[in-house]
Amino acid sequence: SQKIEQNSEALNIQEGKTATLTCNYTNYSPAYLQWYRQDPGRGPVFLLLIRENEKEKRKERLKVTFDTTLKQSLFHITASQPADSATYLCALDSFSGGYNKLIFGAGTRLAVHP
Amino acid sequence: EPEVTQTPSHQVTQMGQEVILRCVPISNHLYFYWYRQILGQKVEFLVSFYNNEISEKSEIFDDQFSVERPDGSNFTLKIRSTKLEDSAMYFCAGKNGQRSTDTQYFGPGTRLTVL
Structure with a gap:
C-alpha cells in the first residue's frame, strides 16, 4: 500500500535560518504532492502543491522540490520566524475511483527559536 | 475569506452513545470529506461524499459510521x-472541483x- 514517511518527528532551528523538511513515499507514483501546515488543535491548512513535472515551486519564503526518481519532496522555509512553528504535513493525492482522498504523512513538528 | 465550520468544537460522550458531528462546508464546494486524527497520529x-452519495470509504468507516447532507448546507458524520x-479529532474538508490540483479546505x- 502507499506509504509516506516524514523522517524527522521534530526539528528545532534558530530564527533566521532555513528549515528543511523531508517527505519520502513508496509504492506510489503521484502526479502531485502537497504540503500542509497544522497548528495544535486545528485542521490542516494548505500551503503548496507541486506537480510531478515541476522540479521546484516557490511561494514567498516557502520552497518545495519534488524528485520522482528519489520519490522524495523537500520543503524549505527560508528566514524562519517563531510564527513558523507548527507541524508540517506532506500529503499525496490518491485517486482510486473516489474523489481524491489525501494520504498524509505523520508530520514534522518545527520549532523556531528566537 | 469563506471558511469551513464545525460544531461542536469538543464533544464528550459515554461509550455506546450516538454522536453527530456537524460541518458547514464552503458554499460553492461540491466534494466533501471526513478525516480523523487520533492524538499523536496521522x-x-x-x-x-459527492452528489449525495459516498464515493469512497476507508476500512475505518464501518457500519457504525454514516454521513449525510440533509439540507444542502450541513454535512454530518x-x-x-x-x-x-473513536476518541480523536474529526476534520471535515471540502473542495469545489474533482481535479487533484483543487485544494481541500479543512x-x-x-x-x-x-469515556
Missing part, C-alpha cells in the same frame, strides 16, 4: 455506538472524547 481519510477508540475539527 490524519486519516474516513470517507468522501454520525457514529451510532461510540467506542473508546475545518477546525471536533475533538471527540469517548
Whole structure:
C-alpha cells in the first residue's frame, strides 16, 4: 500500500535560518504532492502543491522540490520566524475511483527559536 | 475569506452513545470529506461524499459510521455506538472541483472524547 514517511518527528532551528523538511513515499507514483501546515488543535491548512513535472515551486519564503526518481519532496522555509512553528504535513493525492482522498504523512513538528 | 465550520468544537460522550458531528462546508464546494486524527497520529481519510452519495470509504468507516447532507448546507458524520477508540479529532474538508490540483479546505475539527 502507499506509504509516506516524514523522517524527522521534530526539528528545532534558530530564527533566521532555513528549515528543511523531508517527505519520502513508496509504492506510489503521484502526479502531485502537497504540503500542509497544522497548528495544535486545528485542521490542516494548505500551503503548496507541486506537480510531478515541476522540479521546484516557490511561494514567498516557502520552497518545495519534488524528485520522482528519489520519490522524495523537500520543503524549505527560508528566514524562519517563531510564527513558523507548527507541524508540517506532506500529503499525496490518491485517486482510486473516489474523489481524491489525501494520504498524509505523520508530520514534522518545527520549532523556531528566537 | 469563506471558511469551513464545525460544531461542536469538543464533544464528550459515554461509550455506546450516538454522536453527530456537524460541518458547514464552503458554499460553492461540491466534494466533501471526513478525516480523523487520533492524538499523536496521522490524519486519516474516513470517507468522501459527492452528489449525495459516498464515493469512497476507508476500512475505518464501518457500519457504525454514516454521513449525510440533509439540507444542502450541513454535512454530518454520525457514529451510532461510540467506542473508546473513536476518541480523536474529526476534520471535515471540502473542495469545489474533482481535479487533484483543487485544494481541500479543512475545518477546525471536533475533538471527540469517548469515556
